[in-house]
Amino acid sequence: NAGVMQNPRHLVRRRGQEARLRCSPMKGHSHVYWYRQLPEEGLKFMVYLQKENIIDESGMPKERFSAEFPKEGPSILRIQQVVRGDSAAYFCASSPFLGEAFFGQGTRLTVV
Amino acid sequence: GENVEQHPSTLSVQEGDSAVIKCTYSDSASNYFPWYKQELGKGPQLIIDIRSNVGEKKDQRIAVTLNKTAKHFSLHITETQPEDSAVYFCAAFRTTSGTYKYIFGTGTRLKVLA
Numbered sequence: 001n002a003g004v005m006q007n008p009r010h011l012v013r014r015r016g017q018e019a020r021l022r023c024s025p026m027k028g029h030s031h032v033y034w035y036r037q038l039p040e041e042g043l044k045f046m047v048y049l050q051k052e053n054i055i056d057e058s059g060m061p062k063e064r065f066s067a068e069f070p071k072e073g074p075s076i077l078r079i080q081q082v083v084r085g086d087s088a089a090y091f092c093a094s095s096p097f098l099g100e101a102f103f104g105q106g107t108r109l110t111v112v
Numbered sequence: 113g114e115n116v117e118q119h120p121s122t123l124s125v126q127e128g129d130s131a132v133i134k135c136t137y138s139d140s141a142s143n144y145f146p147w148y149k150q151e152l153g154k155g156p157q158l159i160i161d162i163r164s165n166v167g168e169k170k171d172q173r174i175a176v177t178l179n180k181t182a183k184h185f186s187l188h189i190t191e192t193q194p195e196d197s198a199v200y201f202c203a204a205f206r207t208t209s210g211t212y213k214y215i216f217g218t219g220t221r222l223k224v225l226a
Contacts, residue, residue, distance in 0.1 A: 043216040091155055098207040103155035
């Protein structure tokens with residue numbers, strides 16, 4: 001039973017480029033959460049999605065950031081026109097509805 | 113608002129001693145409390161959890177206790193080993209209508225000294 005798969009593990013982008021982070025949930029899980037973690041800090045909630053629906057995006061900046069979880073394929077967190085302050089580790093977690101959440105290994109984004 | 117406080121931020125113990133990490137939550141509707149262990153460069157790993165209808169849960173060397181009245185929950189690790197060294201996060205989650213998200217504590221860096 002494969003765990004939550006995130007790719008890429010490391011991503012380097014120049015300022016102004018787009019970053020696209022992918023998350024494939026565990027088999028049978030229809031809910032995905034995205035969190036952001038700065039070095040030596042905690043996990044900050046960004047967005048909670050169900051297949052084809054955004055349930056709660058209260059933690060996601062209104063500009064430049066978007067997320068989707070299509071009927072088929074992985075969940076995508078997209079950051080447009082990246083800035084240095086976007087450099088962080090981005091983690092996704094998946095769960096069945098209202099069940100335990102399991103995290104992926106994260107994508108470490110570096111903006112240069 | 114929703115908030116989870118976690119203490120201490122760092123904890124050093126001698127190998128074989130016990131470690132206790134405490135969390136306090138603000139949302140009285142929270143009813144599920146997982147604990148995650150995060151090793152360097154890795155994602156958080158679920159190690160134990162407790163639901164609000166239970167006061168204590170144990171799994172080998174780790175246990176979690178919950179005091180709903182005081183809105184406190186704690187992680188207890190006994191007979192600590194060097195491989196227990198990591199950052200530990202508590203979280204609170206509500207499964208009733210409204211917000212469906214895990215609110216995390218700020219983490220505790222545990223160092224087990226050999």
